[in-house]
Amino acid sequence: xxxxxxxxxxxxKKANELVGELSVWPMxxxxxxxxxxxxxxxxxxxxxxxxxxxSMDYKKHSTRFDIPTPLPxxxxxxxxxxxxxxxxxxxxxxxxISKLLPRLSKNLGRLWxxxxxxxxxxxxxxxxxxxxxxxxxxxxxxxxxxMWIAVFSRYLRLLxxxxxxxxxxxxxxxxxxxxxxxxxxxxxxLFWPHNINYHIEHHWYPSVPFYNLPALHKLLxxxxxxxxxxxxxxxxxxxxxxxxxxxxxxxIALSDTVKRP
Numbered sequence: 470x471x472x473x474x475x476x477x478x479x480x481x482k483k484a485n486e487l488v489g490e491l492s493v494w495p496m497x498x499x500x501x502x503x504x505x506x507x508x509x510x511x512x513x514x515x516x517x518x519x520x521x522x523x524s525m526d527y528k529k530h531s532t533r534f535d536i537p538t539p540l541p542x543x544x545x546x547x548x549x550x551x552x553x554x555x556x557x558x559x560x561x562x563x564x565x566i567s568k569l570l571p572r573l574s575k576n577l578g579r580l581w582x583x584x585x586x587x588x589x590x591x592x593x594x595x596x597x598x599x600x601x602x603x604x605x606x607x608x609x610x611x612x613x614x615x616m617w618i619a620v621f622s623r624y625l626r627l628l629x630x631x632x633x634x635x636x637x638x639x640x641x642x643x644x645x646x647x648x649x650x651x652x653x654x655x656x657x658x659l660f661w662p663h664n665i666n667y668h669i670e671h672h673w674y675p676s677v678p679f680y681n682l683p684a685l686h687k688l689l690x691x692x693x694x695x696x697x698x699x700x701x702x703x704x705x706x707x708x709x710x711x712x713x714x715x716x717x718x719x720x721i722a723l724s725d726t727v728k729r730p
Contacts, residue, residue: 472663474504477678490577494584496611497563499570501577506569512675515631515647522627533624536633540713550624551616559615621660630668633712634700647672649686649701650708669699 472478473489489500511522518527527534533546563585571578595603634646650666657666665671667682670689677685689695702708 470498470500470503471508471665472679473500474508475675477676490581494581495588496615497559497566497585499566499577499581501574502566502570505573512672515672523631526623526627534628534632536628537711537713540709543709543713547620547625551620554616554620554623626660626665628712629708647700648711649699651701651703652705652708656705669701 470489470493473485473492476482476485478489479485486500493500493503507521511520514520515523533550538546567578567582567585570581592603592607629650630648631646634648647669649669650661652661652666657664660666663679664682665679667686670677670682670685673689674685689699702711
């Protein structure tokens with residue numbers, strides 16, 4: 470969905486939209502709304518209250534984003550986000566999309582609602598026929614992965630990408646309040662799939678597809694001028710040190726961050 474939001478999933482725009490939408494409809498998501506309501510506002514206004522990715526979560530649970538925070542509290546927050554996600558976010562999200570999407574796009578909204586109704590009826594009917602096996606499959610392949618995504622995409626990854634970075638409004642450099650994390654491949658697979666750990670590179674050049682972000686990183690590192698602007702953290706241990714240690718305090722509050730052109 471993320472690649473499709475940047476029109477990088479397929480060179481044909483119609484194919485990009487079709488594959489992007491169908492890939493997330495079984496999870497109750499919509500590429501169209503993700504791009505229009507959340508993700509593009511994040512790229513245009515990140516670090517400000519105009520950033521939908523940050524502000525939606527920050528307004529509801531601002532204490533979760535108080536960095537630095539003790540490691541036990543950080544892990545507790547991760548657990549709370551995962552447990553509350555299905556009811557607090559997922560069900561509410563499906564309800565919100567079913568109301569908002571038809572207003573913005575009638576045809577797409579009708580198709581999305583029809584798909585959701587068909588999916589849930591199929592799960593109920595299949596569970597009755599096959600002794601809850603269908604419901605178990607849906608739980609294992611959709612609900613549990615969404616709980617994982619809730620922790621490491623919606624919460625923990627948001628912290629790693631934009632919080633706990635020692636900068637101030639006086640020394641603010643475009644991209645400096647974004648973090649690139651360099652870790653071994655097992656960690657990348659679990660926490661930062663599709664090279665999204667190269668987050669500075671992605672924000673500076675969102676048109677670069679995910680598979681070229683490592684090459685872009687190497688290119689930027691060769692420039693001393695660009696290298697000075699980049700906050701690069703190497704390894705999980707250093708990352709958690711920046712999030713939990715008082716020596717690595719993010720001095721920017723969301724409401725105080727300046728808006729860049």
